Structures are given as C-alpha cells and as structure tokens.
Amino acid sequence: MPRWRLILNGKSAGDDALRDAVMALRARGVELDVRVTWESADAERYVAEAIADGVDTIIAAGGDGTLSEVSTRLARRDAPADALPSLALVPLGTANDFAAAAGIPLEPERALALVLATPPRPIDLLRITADGGDHWCANLASGGFGTQVTVETDEGLKKMLGGLAYLLTGISRLGKIDPVPAQVRAPGVEWRGELIALGLGNGRQAGGGQALCPEALVDDGLLDLTIVPELSGEVAATLGTLVSEGRQAALERVAIQHRVPWVEIDAEPALTLNLDGEPVAARRFRIDCVAGRVRMHLPADSPLRQPHGPPVEPAPR
Numbered sequence: 220m221p222r223w224r225l226i227l228n229g230k231s232a233g234d235d236a237l238r239d240a241v242m243a244l245r246a247r248g249v250e251l252d253v254r255v256t257w258e259s260a261d262a263e264r265y266v267a268e269a270i271a272d273g274v275d276t277i278i279a280a281g282g283d284g285t286l287s288e289v290s291t292r293l294a295r296r297d298a299p300a301d302a303l304p305s306l307a308l309v310p311l312g313t314a315n316d317f318a319a320a321a322g323i324p325l326e327p328e329r330a331l332a333l334v335l336a337t338p339p340r341p342i343d344l345l346r347i348t349a350d351g352g353d354h355w356c357a358n359l360a361s362g363g364f365g366t367q368v369t370v371e372t373d374e375g376l377k378k379m380l381g382g383l384a385y386l387l388t389g390i391s392r393l394g395k396i397d398p399v400p401a402q403v404r405a406p407g408v409e410w411r412g413e414l415i416a417l418g419l420g421n422g423r424q425a426g427g428g429q430a431l432c433p434e435a436l437v438d439d440g441l442l443d444l445t446i447v448p449e450l451s452g453e454v455a456a457t458l459g460t461l462v463s464e465g466r467q468a469a470l471e472r473v474a475i476q477h478r479v480p481w482v483e484i485d486a487e488p489a490l491t492l493n494l495d496g497e498p499v500a501a502r503r504f505r506i507d508c509v510a511g512r513v514r515m516h517l518p519a520d521s522p523l524r525q526p527h528g529p530p531v532e533p534a535p536r
Contacts, residue, residue: 236328286317294513308516321522342517361419401490440510441480444478484505
C-alpha cells in the first residue's frame with residue numbers, strides 16, 4: 220500500500236470530515252501521516268521531510284494557496300518530476316478555485332479516494348520572475364481589478380460567505396476601478412495600454428470563481444493570457460452583458476486572449492499580481508510555463524487535462 224504525507228493548513232486543523240477520511244484510509248492500509256502548517260516555513264520543512272522519508276504522494280489539504288505552497292516546494296527541488304513524490308489536493312479553502320475547475324471533489328473522503336484510484340500525470344506550473352525574485356504558481360496569476368478584490372476581501376467575510384464574499388467586495392468596488400498602464404509581450408503579442416484585469420492561467424479561475432482563463436489546460440505546456448483593457452465608455456454595456464448572458468459572454472466581448480509559452484510585463488507604477496493568494500508587486504515580470512514540472516492526481520475526465528494525446532514529458536527544473 221502507498222505511503223502518503225498530508226500537509227494540512229492550520230486554519231482547517233479541526234475539520235472533522237477530514238479526520239474521518241484519514242482514519243478510513245488508514246483502516247484500508249494506507250500509511251498516511253499528517254503535518255499541520257502554522258508558519259510560512261512549515262510547508263518547506265514538511266516537503267523536505269516527506270522526500271527524505273520516501274513517501275509516494277504529498278497531499279495539500281487547504282485552499283489554492285496551500286496547493287501553490289506545496290507545489291512550489293516540490294518545483295524548487297533539484298530533481299525531475301518523476302523522481303519526486305506525486306501531488307494531490309484535498310480542497311478545504313474558501314473558494315477552492317483550482318479544485319472547482321479541475322473537478323476535484325470537495326468532500327475529503329472522495330478527494331482522498333481519487334488519489335488512491337487515479338495515477339498521477341505530469342502537469343505544468345508557472346514560474347514568475349519579478350524584479351529578480353523567483354516565484355511559482357499552480358493555478359492562476361491575476362492582476363488589476365480582480366487582484367484588488369481578492370486582496371481587499373475581509374477574512375471574516377470569507378469565513379462566513381465563502382466565494383460569495385469576493386463577489387460582494389467586487390460589487391462594492393465597481394464605481395472605482397482604476398486602470399493600470401502596462402506593456403505586455405509574448406510570442407506573437409505586443410500590447411500596450413491600460414488594463415483593468417489580467418489573467419495568466421495554468422488553471423482557469425481565481426478570486427472565488429472569476430474565470431479569467433476559461434480554456435486553460437494544466438498539461439499543454441502553455442499558459443493562457445487574458446487582458447481586459449480599460450473599457451472607455453463600454454462599462455455599462457459590458458455589465459449588461461454580464462447580467463443577461465453571463466460572465467463568459469462579457470469576457471469574450473472585451474478581452475484580448477492568447478495561448479503562449481511565456482509572457483513579459485512592464486508596468487509603471489508597479490503592478491500587483493496575485494499568485495494563488497500571494498500578492499507580489501513589481502515593475503517587471505517574466506512568466507514562464509514550465510511543462511510537466513510536477514505529477515498530480517486529477518480526475519481522468521478533468522476539464523483541465525488535454526482530452527487526447529500523450530502526457531507532457533516532465534521538464535527539468
């Protein structure tokens with residue numbers, strides 16, 4: 220039977236459903252140890268410990284930030300993906316954007332059963348260089364209006380309302396959207412102007428269901444770039460489309476979208492990108508899609524996976 224290590228966000232340490240699911244897996248013979256994170260350095264230490272102990276799978280139990288934190292620690296190891304433990308997710312966050320897009324069950328028992336039933340497949344990660352600093356992102360990097368909403372949403376409101384809290388915060392800001400001047404470069408893309416939202420997707424959505432990159436795939440070796448430019452008088456019409464036809468119709472009406480291997484961004488003043496819950500401010504960003512950097516347990520029919528074709532080969536660090 221496999222050896223698993225579950226790294227649990229301390230905010231969810233009292234989750235009874237997760238405790239019951241862990242006990243059920245142990246009863247079936249799975250060697251499953253739990254580590255709880257309380258400080259920023261805990262995830263790094265627990266991932267290193269799990270690798271040293273030779274575990275088969277590391278399970279991130281928490282929200283998108285916990286997934287990104289654990290995957291980042293794996294990505295920074297000097298080893299190819301197939302020499303590292305596989306990665307899995309038990310969604311316990313407020314919005315669970317990656318899990319929602321990937322089709323990972325929200326119930327701990329079903330999420331852990333998925334790990335046991337499905338083999339891991341290589342998935343991509345985003346590597347972000349910002350003014351000399353190095354960051355990784357598992358789901359989606361976002362900037363502009365959506366980022367400000369996520370950063371400003373009250374923690375107490377999130378606990379009470381979940382993803383709805385982001386929507387309420389966004390509505391409260393609709394009258395004060397400040398466009399961000401930026402220059403964006405990518406293969407076949409040269410764009411300069413003022414944007415109100417920016418999405419760089421490995422996954423599809425962030426901020427409680429904001430689907431900025433609705434066609435993104437986690438195993439195609441490419442990132443999805445979405446730019447929503449300053450609308451110059453079209454705000455009312457766009458909001459009308461949002462209400463009458465849905466968010467996707469509004470996005471398609473105004474957004475600039477491309478699928479590319481890398482993106483460079485210059486902004487003055489500094490732009491803040493939200494990397495799976497971690498805000499990073501810089502004047503210059505370089506975002507690369509690193510193909511097959513980790514192996515992850517996803518549903519066989521996950522919308523984030525390519526429907527056909529061979530898996531992407533793991534890329535060197």
